[in-house]
Amino acid sequence: MTPIERFAAYGRGQPIDRLPCVPIVGNTAARVIGVKVSEFRGNGRLIADAQVAAYRRFGYDVIRVFTDLYTQAEAMGARVHYPEDETAYLEAPAIDSADRIGTLRPADPRKDGNLPHHLEAMERTVQAVGHEAVVTGALTGPFTTASFLIGTETLVRMALKNPAAVHQLCGIALEASLAYAEAILDAGCTPSVTDAMCSSTVISPKQFQEFGFPYLKKLIGYIDSRGRAVTLHICGKTRAIWEAMADTGAACLSIDNDANLAEAKTKVGDRVRLMGNVPPSEVMLQGTTAEVRQATRRVIAQAHDNPKGFVVASGCSLPVETPFANIDAMLDAVREVGWPIQKEALA
Amino acid sequence: MTNQTLSDSPADLYQSLSDAVVGMDEDGVRALANAAVERGVDAYTAIDRGLVDGMSRAGVLFETEEYFIPELLICADAMYAGLDVLRPHIKRASTRARQxxxxxxxxxxxxxxxxxxxxxxxxxxxxxxxxxxxxxxxxxxxxxxxxxxxxxxxxxxxxxxxxxxxxxxxxxxxxxxxxxxxxxxxxxxxxxxxxxxxxxxxxxxxxxxxxxxxxxxxxxxxx
CATH class of the missing domain: 3.40.50.280 (Cobalamin-binding domain)
Known part of the structure; x- marks a missing residue:
């Protein structure tokens, strides 16, 4: 079955050959075609070549065109550092205080920063394999982009001391996210939303309700209105906000390894599909293939009977140097378990 | 607040400092710390039983997920505001070598x-x-x-x-x-x-x- 056939049959409750499986490959794709991570900067064709090659090499079900979470913030003035052969990181936010928020303008996805190159990568990936695989484009959530625009510590202090300014900034970030979402959809891709800073490892569930949720709901509502099912990923601890994450209209929640899939299934499994959560660092990067297989069987045991379905996945994007053998081991374990799932196969 | 604390015992003052740190009240901490200096309360003890105690209570609330990073940062701002006032008044004899x-x-x-x-x-x-x-x-x-x-x-x-x-x-x-x-x-x-x-x-x-x-x-x- 192709990934698209597999998802379609799974969604209709028809027989499939195995559960969908998504080791979330980002910059590891550079290793597949033997280029340096920094070569992706400003090169949509190369990102597409790498993502397509990685998909063909490993045979997973969802391609996510992604290099880092900063693309939207960068297009609005944040400074991003690009190490030669590692994932980029934020060097400095666009502004350093609330009184500068008025100077920010929502990015134009066709012109600003690296957004046009990412859109090109999405278009090319869809052209190459969109007929058989699900191709998504990474979209950073408004609250998280806001944190990159003004600095995380400044933003979370403002959440308590100047909530109006947080809303002003998130409003601008939302406008930028909506424009980028539209462009991603026009490229033939489904936006896949990550809102890392909404994690309960960072802000309280109450603060998420106030500053994260309303903007996510608008963003996901828009994508949904264009007929695309959205996967929402929030890193770290999320147990206290699963209900709210489902209320955003997301069709699938991608759960980090800091949270428990079996619990998520009980709490929101009748409302959303779940995806997760083999530990990216401890198991996928540092573990043996045997440990990857064991962890993969464990997550299947926890969530394969989720009422709205389950996608075997890593808990977050894979580290660049994740061994290919471990990515293969995850898919092999899912193939071995097969379908329908027998309890003995999960031991 | 300052006037009220002038009539309080040092122990009450420490408690108020601690409460103001946990309560994320930076201005309150500064006022209380100044009151402590005016009254000649031992600065080291005010730091230890007031500011540090408050921050450690904030840490417990963080561990039990009543506080999150925003709250902890604002508590820390309050603690540092108090430290700025009190540290110059620490008597040398009461400082022990810190690791x-x-x-x-x-x-x-x-x-x-x-x-x-x-x-x-x-x-x-x-x-x-x-x-x-x-x-x-x-x-x-x-x-x-x-x-x-x-x-x-x-x-x-x-x-x-x-x-x-x-x-x-x-x-x-x-x-x-x-x-x-x-x-x-x-x-x-x-x-x-x-x-x-x-x-x-x-x-x-x-x-x-x-x-x-x-x-x-x-x-x-x-x-």
């Missing part, structure tokens, strides 16, 4: 909230913290730890690409024959107990309050 911790985010990473939280909690627990900031090269941890006569080196990262730099610090210490002089602790998103053991660090903690307990325990061993 030193060199802390930083390893090279290749600029995520420093986790490191900052640990720094705040260590500060509040009586350690002298030498903060090297973020994106710190391995050799600098070694050099600064030697220069400051630190007991503990604390390494933080959120990115897997920088985990090797943590191992590098341990290797540099070993190669320089300095490994036994320092305790090395590691933390951050992708780090685990297993990783800590593999690179030969002395300890790992998944949380900021846990890191302080770990450092206390290890610094005790080193002393």
């Amino acid at each position: 030193r911790v060199v802390i930083g985010v390893v090279e290749g990473d600029t995520h420093d909230i986790g490191k900052n939280l640990v720094k705040i909690m260590l500060d509040a627990s009586g350690f002298e913290v030498i903060d090297l900031g973020r994106d710190v090269p391995p050799q600098r941890f070694v050099d600064e730890a030697v220069a400051h006569g630190a007991e503990v080196i604390a390494l933080s990262t959120l990115m897997t690409t920088t985990m090797d730099a943590m191992a590098e610090v341990v290797t540099l210490l070993r190669d320089a024959g300095l490994r036994d002089r320092f305790r090395v602790v590691v933390g951050g998103g992708p780090i685990s107990q297993k990783f800590s053991e593999r690179i030969g660090a002395d300890g790992y903690s998944p949380s900021a309050p846990g890191a302080v307990k770990l450092v206390k325990q290890l610094a005790g061993e080193a002393a």
Whole structure:
């Protein structure tokens, strides 16, 4: 079955050959075609070549065109550092205080920063394999982009001391996210939303309700209105906000390894599909293939009977140097378990 | 508030300072700290039983998930506002030598909230913290730890690409024959107990309050 056939049959409750499986490959794709991570900067064709090659090499079900979470913030003035052969990181936010928020303008996805190159990568990936695989484009959530625009510590202090300014900034970030979402959809891709800073490892569930949720709901509502099912990923601890994450209209929640899939299934499994959560660092990067297989069987045991379905996945994007053998081991374990799932196969 | 506290006992004043720190009341802490100075209350005790006590209560609320990073940062702002007022008034006799911790985010990473939280909690627990900031090269941890006569080196990262730099610090210490002089602790998103053991660090903690307990325990061993 192709990934698209597999998802379609799974969604209709028809027989499939195995559960969908998504080791979330980002910059590891550079290793597949033997280029340096920094070569992706400003090169949509190369990102597409790498993502397509990685998909063909490993045979997973969802391609996510992604290099880092900063693309939207960068297009609005944040400074991003690009190490030669590692994932980029934020060097400095666009502004350093609330009184500068008025100077920010929502990015134009066709012109600003690296957004046009990412859109090109999405278009090319869809052209190459969109007929058989699900191709998504990474979209950073408004609250998280806001944190990159003004600095995380400044933003979370403002959440308590100047909530109006947080809303002003998130409003601008939302406008930028909506424009980028539209462009991603026009490229033939489904936006896949990550809102890392909404994690309960960072802000309280109450603060998420106030500053994260309303903007996510608008963003996901828009994508949904264009007929695309959205996967929402929030890193770290999320147990206290699963209900709210489902209320955003997301069709699938991608759960980090800091949270428990079996619990998520009980709490929101009748409302959303779940995806997760083999530990990216401890198991996928540092573990043996045997440990990857064991962890993969464990997550299947926890969530394969989720009422709205389950996608075997890593808990977050894979580290660049994740061994290919471990990515293969995850898919092999899912193939071995097969379908329908027998309890003995999960031991 | 100041007038009221003038009639209170020192113990009440300490309690009010502690409450104002937990209550995220930076202005209140500053006013109370000034009142303490005016009344000639022992500054060291006011810090210890007031500010530090408040920050440690905030740490407990963080552990029980009543407080999150925003609350903890504002409590810390309040604590530091009080420290600015009270520290110049500490009598020399009442200061004991504080154990030193060199802390930083390893090279290749600029995520420093986790490191900052640990720094705040260590500060509040009586350690002298030498903060090297973020994106710190391995050799600098070694050099600064030697220069400051630190007991503990604390390494933080959120990115897997920088985990090797943590191992590098341990290797540099070993190669320089300095490994036994320092305790090395590691933390951050992708780090685990297993990783800590593999690179030969002395300890790992998944949380900021846990890191302080770990450092206390290890610094005790080193002393």
